Amino acid sequence: MIAIRSLPMAGVGIAVMLAAIPLAASPRPNQEAAVANPTPEDLQQGKATFESTCSTCHGLDGGGAMGPNIQGIPFSLGTDATTNVIKNGMSGGMPAFGGQLSATQIQHVVQYLLTLKHQDAYKVTGDPAQGKEVYASSGCASCHMVDGQGGDSAPDLSNVGTLRDPGYLHTTILYPGSNLPQQHLFLETGGKLDDLFVHLVTKDGRALDGTRVAEDSFRIVIEDAKGDFQSFDKAGLRELKEEPGKSLMPSYKGKLSDAQVNDLVAYLASLKEAQPQ
Numbered sequence: 001m002i003a004i005r006s007l008p009m010a011g012v013g014i015a016v017m018l019a020a021i022p023l024a025a026s027p028r029p030n031q032e033a034a035v036a037n038p039t040p041e042d043l044q045q046g047k048a049t050f051e052s053t054c055s056t057c058h059g060l061d062g063g064g065a066m067g068p069n070i071q072g073i074p075f076s077l078g079t080d081a082t083t084n085v086i087k088n089g090m091s092g093g094m095p096a097f098g099g100q101l102s103a104t105q106i107q108h109v110v111q112y113l114l115t116l117k118h119q120d121a122y123k124v125t126g127d128p129a130q131g132k133e134v135y136a137s138s139g140c141a142s143c144h145m146v147d148g149q150g151g152d153s154a155p156d157l158s159n160v161g162t163l164r165d166p167g168y169l170h171t172t173i174l175y176p177g178s179n180l181p182q183q184h185l186f187l188e189t190g191g192k193l194d195d196l197f198v199h200l201v202t203k204d205g206r207a208l209d210g211t212r213v214a215e216d217s218f219r220i221v222i223e224d225a226k227g228d229f230q231s232f233d234k235a236g237l238r239e240l241k242e243e244p245g246k247s248l249m250p251s252y253k254g255k256l257s258d259a260q261v262n263d264l265v266a267y268l269a270s271l272k273e274a275q276p277q
Helices: 014-019 040-053 073-077 079-088 103-113 128-137 166-174 258-269
Strands: 197-202 207-215 219-223 229-233 237-242
Touching: 040 103, 073 079, 073 103, 079 103, 128 258, 166 258, 197 219, 207 229
Parallel strands: none
Antiparallel strands: 197 207, 197 237, 207 219, 219 229
């Protein structure tokens, strides 16, 4: 159900500019009309560029990962300053993308960022005892394990309340695959998204879907829906496609009531490693 691999410490990025630039309530009036009035096609292109270029550090929803939360950042910095940071980068962590992205692509990313409003922190209001019943009745234990009980085809949730905040848990229950953790930055991985859904086709035509467990320049290991691990030489693949936003975990949106979701979040948030006396 919920990915719980450890997250690295958030790096510096666009949000660092907050310390040096006065806040603004809305984009500045001298900004080009095209930035303030994007077409649906502009926003779709900006979303695609953001997901492929920016989400590894800032998360698929801009909520932060290895880099900081940048939801609503153009409203704080202004779109000119945000455009400048994307184009020229910042010393100490934020790379420059002016050589990779065209001016139009950067404009589309800024337009898309304007749609990512800052999200208030999720407050736990449910009943953990009721949530434990929801956990049992919803089949979560068929894949996940808690304190040694349950399945092993998905991450162990015994300590998920320590590793993940309630907002993350709530989002993942409703929209699995939308906010994945990142691997630590190693040369071999480049900080790829952990548990990312991938589709691959071997050269002999065999198609498989699963979540990425490990990957380097030559091989990829995935876990399929049965919990089996399979390793492939990339040279033997006809197609390898990353599909952000997809997950082997089913969405519980519409399957559980709001009260049941809140209770389930409360239960999962209560699963924390016992502290030494």
